[in-house]
Amino acid sequence: xxxxxxxxxxxxxxxxxxxxxxxxxxxxxxxxxxxxxxxxxxxxxxxxxxxxxxxxxxxxxxxxxxxxxxxxxxxxxxxxxxxxxxxxxxxxxxxxxxxxxxxxxxxxxxxxxxxxxxxxxxxxxxxxxxxxxxxxxxxxxxxxxxxxxxxxxxxxxxxxxxxxxxxxxxxxxxxxxxxxxxxxxxxxxxxxxxxxxxxxxxxxxxxxxxxxxxxxxxxxxxx
Amino acid sequence: xxxxxxxxxxxxxxxxxxxxxxxxxxxxxxxxxxxxxxxxxxxxxxxxxxxxxxxxxxxxxxxxxxxxxxxxxxxxxxxxxxxxxxxxxxxxxxxxxxxxxxxxxxxxxxxxxxxxxxxxxxxxxxxxxxxxxxxxxxxxxxxxxxxxxxxxxxxxxxxxxxxxxxxxxxxxxxxxxxxxxxxxxxxxxxxxxxxxxxxxxxxxxxxxxxxxxxxxxxxxxxx
DNA sequence: AAGTGGTCTAGACCACCGC
DNA sequence: CGGTGGTCTAGACCACTTT
Numbered sequence: 196x197x198x199x200x201x202x203x204x205x206x207x208x209x210x211x212x213x214x215x216x217x218x219x220x221x222x223x224x225x226x227x228x229x230x231x232x233x234x235x236x237x238x239x240x241x242x243x244x245x246x247x248x249x250x251x252x253x254x255x256x257x258x259x260x261x262x263x264x265x266x267x268x269x270x271x272x273x274x275x276x277x278x279x280x281x282x283x284x285x286x287x288x289x290x291x292x293x294x295x296x297x298x299x300x301x302x303x304x305x306x307x308x309x310x311x312x313x314x315x316x317x318x319x320x321x322x323x324x325x326x327x328x329x330x331x332x333x334x335x336x337x338x339x340x341x342x343x344x345x346x347x348x349x350x351x352x353x354x355x356x357x358x359x360x361x362x363x364x365x366x367x368x369x370x371x372x373x374x375x376x377x378x379x380x381x382x383x384x385x386x387x388x389x390x391x392x393x394x395x396x397x398x399x400x401x402x403x404x405x406x407x408x409x410x411x412x413x414x415x416x417x418x
Numbered sequence: 419x420x421x422x423x424x425x426x427x428x429x430x431x432x433x434x435x436x437x438x439x440x441x442x443x444x445x446x447x448x449x450x451x452x453x454x455x456x457x458x459x460x461x462x463x464x465x466x467x468x469x470x471x472x473x474x475x476x477x478x479x480x481x482x483x484x485x486x487x488x489x490x491x492x493x494x495x496x497x498x499x500x501x502x503x504x505x506x507x508x509x510x511x512x513x514x515x516x517x518x519x520x521x522x523x524x525x526x527x528x529x530x531x532x533x534x535x536x537x538x539x540x541x542x543x544x545x546x547x548x549x550x551x552x553x554x555x556x557x558x559x560x561x562x563x564x565x566x567x568x569x570x571x572x573x574x575x576x577x578x579x580x581x582x583x584x585x586x587x588x589x590x591x592x593x594x595x596x597x598x599x600x601x602x603x604x605x606x607x608x609x610x611x612x613x614x615x616x617x618x619x620x621x622x623x624x625x626x627x628x629x630x631x632x633x634x635x636x637x638x639x640x641x
Numbered sequence: 642a643a644g645t646g647g648t649c650t651a652g653a654c655c656a657c658c659g660c
Numbered sequence: 661c662g663g664t665g666g667t668c669t670a671g672a673c674c675a676c677t678t679t
Contacts (some may be wrong), residue, residue, distance in 0.1 A: 218620070252620075262620075265620065384590055396440070416495075417585075
């Protein structure tokens with residue numbers, strides 16, 4: 196099954212846009228339709244997505260123009276779920292335990308009797324610690340046969356594809372037991388990102404606390 | 419000039435969605451087209467926007483359903499630009515000065531000789547300090563007659579409508595001179611949000627540093 | 642077989658802009 | 661005036677799921 200036409204057009208346009216300089220006009224939608232031998236609505240769908248992603252901008256009644264590269268939409272706070280660099284993980288804990296802490300109960304909507312699968316790991320890039328991640332799954336939502344399947348358990352992108360991601364940013368002093376793991380001085384302020392992935396029907400799938408090393412990871416977004 | 423049909427449909431659908439419970443199915447696109455006496459493509463545009471905003475979710479080949487309210491897309495980190503609560507501002511500084519600090523020069527792309535318009539203010543909600551905002555404009559980009567026009571200068575939404583917003587989140591210890599203004603103890607960790615609004619053609623319009631009071635403002639987003 | 646969302650077409654009219 | 665993006669229509673075919 197071939198990719199939809201509008202996606203093929205979009206890919207071609209991205210390549211051509213990259214050859215142009217900022218603020219250069221692109222062809223009008225009617226001309227693009229001729230060029231790609233498609234209907235105007237189809238090329239318009241491709242252009243709309245490129246505008247949404249910050250590759251292009253429109254000026255009504257005038258035309259469509261190449262956007263400055265710095266204006267491309269991005270969000271590094273979701274990078275834990277779409278990291279482009281080769282990250283290696285060092286596992287600190289991997290266990291099933293009763294739900295001890297209240298934040299885990301609250302975020303996963305489970306009682307103190309229910310147990311959770313916990314994974315705690317350090318994300319390393321070239322020997323430099325990027326962050327420490329505490330990941331909690333409701334034990335009951337994981338089939339027994341998947342318990343040892345790290346690849347499947349930690350395939351965040353597939354969770355997000357079927358769900359929704361909520362993030363909270365909390366300023367804290369780095370916890371003492373994590374300071375040396377992150378190679379930070381004690382009393383260093385850091386940002387703790389609390390992530391909850393919820394399936395479309397509203398059931399929490401996982402809760403993940405990310406203690407970010409501010410010297411390595413800059414949280415930024417363009418919207 | 420009346421609003422576009424798809425926006426009228428969208429507004430009506432929002433009201434009807436609010437009467438439904440999570441995961442309830444809505445009418446199919448073809449039935450919606452009949453109901454609203456519009457073409458399927460038009461109702462589809464309305465539905466698409468509601469899906470993008472998190473009001474609905476689609477399940478391919480099955481139908482479209484009401485999303486859990488907690489999954490509505492939002493982002494309180496841009497609240498300085500779309501604050502829903504009645505915020506009062508106390509001005510601390512309002513002056514034109516040489517560009518002293520390097521971060522301002524770098525973010526606004528101006529040299530140390532150029533001057534900037536600076537506004538420093540405390541955002542208060544019911545006597546409680548929410549944040550301190552340091553706002554810098556390139557002096558040259560502001561017409562003389564607008565210099566005293568606070569409403570126009572600080573109408574962030576109009577900037578964003580013609581531009582793009584970039585944000586960086588930096589964990590810091592609250593600066594001592596701001597600690598008492600925010601009613602925080604010294605050494606409290608806070609999140610400094612650095613905002614740059616850039617016009618579509620790439621020119622920086624303003625640079626704004628927001629020192630958030632973590633006891634008052636929670637930065638969270640659902641995406 | 643019937644129904645769903647996903648894609649696509651070939652037109653059309655509008656408001657607005659620059660010439 | 662001609663060109664632009666913005667909206668809208670009335671069809672169509674597809675892959676897929678449910679009955």
